[in-house]
Amino acid sequence: MTPQHSPALPSLGGRKPSYRERVADALRAALIAGELRPGEVYSAPGLAARFGVSATPVREAMLDLVREGLVDTVPNKGFRVTAVSDKQLDEYTHIRSLIEIPTTVRLAATADPVALEELRPIAQEIVTSAASGDLIAYVEADLRFHLGLLTLAGNDHLVEVVRDLRRRSRLYGLTALAEAGRLEASAEEHLELLDALLAREAEAVRTVMTRHLGHVRGLWAAP
CATH class of the missing domain: 1.10.10.10 (Winged helix-like DNA-binding domain superfamily/Winged helix DNA-binding domain)
Structure with missing residues (x-):
């Protein structure tokens, strides 16, 4: 769409x-x-x-x-x-992967299932925004979901670091993905991630998070 x-x-x-x-x-x-x-x-x-x-x-x-x-x-x-170079974007993504992947994997063992389920409406909002092609709503909901997830780790400074990195990132390929109908698949990974966390499947969480973050400088990187 x-x-x-x-x-x-x-x-x-x-x-x-x-x-x-x-x-x-x-x-x-x-x-x-x-x-x-x-x-x-x-x-x-x-x-x-x-x-x-x-x-x-x-x-x-x-x-x-x-x-x-x-x-x-x-x-x-x-x-x-302000312009952001490819080198900067690669560095931001690398730092995010060092922080977000292991932190989210640990949540498979520590996160309150009720708190995880409270993130499901936001995950669904991401899917809905992707389906309608509303990129601004997509980015806003994606930010709320991931920061909400990281908040469950109990480290406020970590959350602020990731918030800053996400603000500095650019996802120039979002429009092309939405036009090609491929954005919904990425959006649905948020629901897949929640299901893996609730099932306490740490390796599945790692797989989904690694794939999901890879989109930032893969599927979404095209200018």
Whole structure:
């Protein structure tokens, strides 16, 4: 199915900090998915129109992304998405594999089954987003799932390291995968991973996680 580009943000009500954070999350997801391209300059009003929100929270959210090093300010024009080299992406993926694979494998022996089952709706949301071609929703749900899973290991610093690495990653091949109908297969690996964890099958968890992370610089790497 053809990917949906520039969707309006859902449920952006509430106090202003939550609104700003929600906008920032959606902008990060658009950047990671490759819908906001490196080197391109985007204005706050232009992004606001694209996402169906007002310009002020977009401008504030983009300043958050400046502090994270994901975009640079361009005086009197807006914000430029910073470029990430193939070498950097390979390094990010390597570090993630060193952290996420063994940590997730250990959860096969330690994680509370109830806590694991609570992640199933998010895993299903990833599959649904893949089926509809909503790449921003896909990236956001994928982030929530994996960070939620790592949180079960009880190491907050580890979670923050992985969060930062994921924010810096780019998945430029997502659009092509969605158009080719191949994104759903990757999405369903989240459900496969949960089933392996609940079955306490550590080697199966290792196999799924290794394959899944391999997509980051394999299936998803094409510009």
